[in-house]
Ligand SMILES: Nc1nc2c(ncn2[C@@H]2O[C@H](COP(=O)(O)OP(=O)(O)OP(=O)(O)O)[C@@H](O)[C@H]2O)c(=O)[nH]1
C-alpha cells in the first residue's frame with residue numbers, strides 16, 4: 001500500500017486538518033478492533049516506539065504503540081498549533097513536524113510567499129524530506145490551506161512550489177478554502193487571485209471549497225434541527241455539531257461545523273487510499289481521469305448524505321436519491337452551477353454496502369436525466 005503526507009498551512013489549514021485526523025483516527029479505530037498496526041493504518045500514520053523519549057524507531061508490524069500522523073503543520077502564528085498541542089490530538093503530531101512563527105503574515109499573500117517562504121525554505125524542505133523518508137512508497141501530498149489568509153495563500157502556495165521542485169513525481173492534491181463575499185479579511189480577494197496563479201501552475205489537482213456553501217449547509221442543518229421538522233434529536237457527538245477531538249471550550253468556534261464538512265469530504269476521498277478493497281481505485285488515478293488538460297484541474301465536489309452528518313434521525317436515504325443529490329446544488333461545496341454549463345467528467349465515489357447492479361442502473365439514469373440535460 002502507498003502512503004500520503006498531509007501539509008496543513010495557516011489557521012484554516014490546521015483547523016481543517018485537525019478535524020480530518022480526528023475523524024480518520026475514529027474510523028480506523030472502528031475498523032481496526034485488534035489494535036494491530038496494519039497496511040491501512042500505515043497509509044496516513046506511522047507507528048512509533050515512544051519509550052526512548054519519543055525517539056524510538058518506527059515499528060512496522062505488530063501492536064500499535066504510538067500513532068503519529070504523516071503530517072507537517074505550518075503556521076506563521078502559533079495560536080492554532082499551540083491549541084492543537086494542548087488538545088486531545090496532541091500525541092498524534094510529532095513535535096519535530098511543526099513550523100511556527102509568532103506574528104503571522106498579516107493577511108498578506110506576499111509576506112507569506114516571499115518573506116516567510118525565503119526565511120523558512122530550508123526548514124520546510126528538511127521536514128518534508130524527513131516525512132518522506134518514513135514512507136516506503138510516497139504517493140501523494142495533500143495540502144490544506146485557505147485562499148484568503150496570508151500564510152495559507154502565500155506560504156501554502158510556496159510549499160506547493162517546493163513540493164514540485166523536490167518531489168516532482170509525487171502527486172500534489174490541494175484542498176483550498178475560498179473566502180465568502182462577506183469575509184472579514186479585506187485582502188482575501190487579492191490573496192486568492194495571487195494564490196490561484198500558483199495553483200494553476202503547480203498543483204496536480206485542486207479541490208476548491210467555498211465558505212459560503214459550507215455556511216449555507218450548516219445553516220440549513222440548524223434550521224432543520226430547530227424547526228423540529230424531522231421530529232429528531234441531535235446526538236451529542238454528532239459530526240457537524242460536536243467539538244469532539246478538540247480541547248473542550250465553552251463555546252463552539254465559528255468554523256467548527258463548517259470544517260467538519262470539509263474533513264468528512266477528505267475522509268471519504270482518501271478512503272480508497274486508507275483501506276484495501278477490490279473495487280478501490282487510487283485517488284490520483286481517479287483525479288487523473290478527471291483532468292483532461294493539465295491546467296484544468298479544479299474539481300467541483302459534493303457530498304451526500306450531507307444533512308445526516310448532523311446525526312439527526314433522518315430516514316435513511318434511498319440509494320437512487322443519493323445519486324441524484326450528488327448532482328444537486330444543495331450538496332455542492334462550491335457555488336458553481338455546472339448544469340448551466342458542461343460536465344467534462346464525473347467521478348462518483350461510493351462507500352458502503354452497495355450492489356454493482358445498483359451502481360450501473362444509477363449511472364445510466366443520471367447520464368440521461370441529469371448530466372445530459
Ligand atoms: N472553513 C474555514 N475557513 C477558515 C478557517 N479559518 C479561517 N478561515 C478563512 O480563511 C481566511 C483567513 O485565512 P486564515 O487561514 O485565517 O489565515 P492564515 O493562513 O493563518 O494567514 P495569516 O493569519 O494572514 O498569517 C478567511 O477567508 C477565513 O474566512 C477555518 O477554520 N475554516
Ligand SMILES: [Mg+2]
Pocket residue numbers: 010011077104105149151
Ligand atoms: Mg493566521
